[in-house]
Amino acid sequence: MTSHTCRIRRWVSTGENIFETDFEESKAVASTTGTTEKIQDAPVGKTATISQHTAETPSESSTSDESLVDLNSEPKNVDLLFGCEGDILIPSSDQIHCTFLKCRSIWRTYVTCANLLPSGCVPIGSLDPYILLQKIPPLPQDVPRKQSITGEAIWHVACPELLKSQVDSEYNEEDWDPEFVHGNKKIFPLSILKPTECRISSRSDFRLNNGRPNGIAILTSLWSYIFSVRLLELQKRQIRYSLKRLSPVLIKDVESQPRDIVIYLGCASRKLTRWLCAVLASGLGWQVTGPLPPWTTHYEENTRFIIATDTPFSFLAHERPPSSCEAADLLTELCTLFDFGSSLTDHEKSFETLQQPTAAFLAALVLPFYNKMGLQPQLPMPSMTTVHRGHATPPGYIRDYIDDLPYYMTLSIHPPSVGSIIWSIFWEPGLDCNLVSAWFGSILEVVRPIVEAGNLEVLAKIFMARRQSPALLWFGIFVLGDYEFLDKIVSYLETHDEQLGGSLSWPDVDVAAWTGSKQSFLDEDALGSYEDIFAQVPRSDLLRHRFNFRLNDFDMPRFGWQPFGHVIKHEIEPELWPRLETRCSRKYKHWIWWLPAKDKNGVRLVPEVIVPDIQRGFRRDKVKHTKSIPGQVELDSTIAEIPGGFDCKVMLGPSRDATFHIMSYGSKDAAGDRSLEAMVIPRIREHSWMLDSRGI
Structure with a gap:
């Protein structure tokens, strides 16, 4: 939890506008004491502590303060899951340990796969939005x-x-x-109420090999424009340039400051120059009557781009912004100028360098979701000092993306659909709901060092090894670069909710069929x-x-x-x-x-x-x-035996909450009548995990 959030919490609770870590710690201790009890009907010596759960207010139990811990320390003052032999809901110790060890073996393999990839490289075909x-x-x-x-x-x-x-x-x-x-x-x-404001961050973890220019921040803004204009075209709405714009300068006259971003276009087409002057302006460089499309972005006031040219540039009156198809041609021109298209590396044909136009396309794809989550894009500092001419191959797939954009837009404009996909990265087929704590706890043990290091690139590659479709959207989220999302990953693995107030996205059968x-x-x-x-x-x-x-x-x-x-x-x-x-x-x-x-x-x-x-x-x-989905690699995760003395400490919450919710969901029979007895589990109402089931 950030210090800013802690301060707000203290202010709301006490009226004191100061920051003290003891305040959050005391709340966490208070929330986990005085609410525990033994599991009913458990064998002697086999008990598990639980926190009371309220079905009507899941946010209070599933996203309580003790679940949002400092990434640099082990969880404190939280209830743990202990096995019970023969319990109707709680798994046995052997089930918990086997699940934990199996999951750890699988996810360690994903980490190994990610570490084998050179920086700035991804497996061939792994970033294919199709x-x-x-x-x-x-x-x-x-x-x-x-x-x-x-x-x-x-x-x-x-x-x-x-x-x-x-x-x-x-x-x-x-x-x-x-x-x-x-x-x-x-x-x-x-539509959205206001444009999403982007920043440039030197912290971004996405790097490129072979000294190639880095233009992801610029390409993402151009893609956001293309998405926006395509929707306006489908709505038969006209777009025009606004008064906000950059003014190109001759390269010989450039006097840049340390944080300035100079884009030397040489003798690029005037349409490309004019377009960049609008899209990279501080404030929205284009306008439309009526609500703004969900992908609308602009850079914050402190971000200073300088467009440099070889010849003087003058603005024309009544010049119209490019259509989505015209913008695709201009985007291709820019990618050709700076060699942003992908190509195989010479030393390893099983890898390919990061496809910047595709990476930026995926980032634009998840912009509405990012905006819904209250996050701010913090894109990598551009590095575009050298113009490549003559040898660069235009990335032809840009035109394909444009032609099929309405399909991508359906998924993109619905944030819960995107959320349902990305969180499915942690779902495992065949895993019982009462073992989720062991599964999540093992994943968190494996990825915690990578999360603490803020290594977005490695985390993205781990997800690529895990499951292809969710990994594509995770890649876009990581490219956008708000490190607050790492807190949401930890929160999800600890509480089954990525944020206070509950999860934005539940599993979606429609989206599963779509993808x-x-x-x-x-x-x-x-x-x-x-x-x-x-x-x-x-x-x-x-x-x-x-x-x-x-x-x-x-x-x-x-x-x-x-x-x-x-x-x-x-x-x-x-x-x-x-x-x-x-x-x-x-x-x-x-x-x-x-x-x-x-x-x-x-x-x-x-x-x-x-x-x-x-x-x-x-x-x-x-x-x-149509592109087929690569099959998930079958990993050997057989656990021959549990090592002597092995004991894993996993949080109670995910297993208890997942079990409670699936029992509650299953309590409605085919006719629509609702009763917990429909799950056909004897004495289920008496179980400690189902204390809030009296209304079912």
């Missing part, structure tokens, strides 16, 4: 001039309880088909079919079928971890039996945008009529560009 575009729908070709846009997914869920002959004869698919189910509606914001990257046990197919009345049905399958049975219910699990244990089939509600017997699963069909209707002249109807705009997704629209 991996994200599996079934993502594009923004509509005619985006309404509103604050937001609404859409929903259509899923195919087989209904074996209905005879096929009955479905074919009674239902017309064009009108309604019971096997095509609407998901929950999502609202996508189309092809699973985030939750609900994204996995059923494990089997269960015909016998006494069959043992995994609770994970039970909850999958309940979810599919009431797909448009607004209830969603807060975390992606699976429930543990089995249920005898005859104890499950009969409505689900046909589905349990056929192993039917949910399949994504398409996306629907709900848009205002227009008459034949293109004028919106009054009163407003909403009509569907069906989008099949990127893979269906542009098969030739």
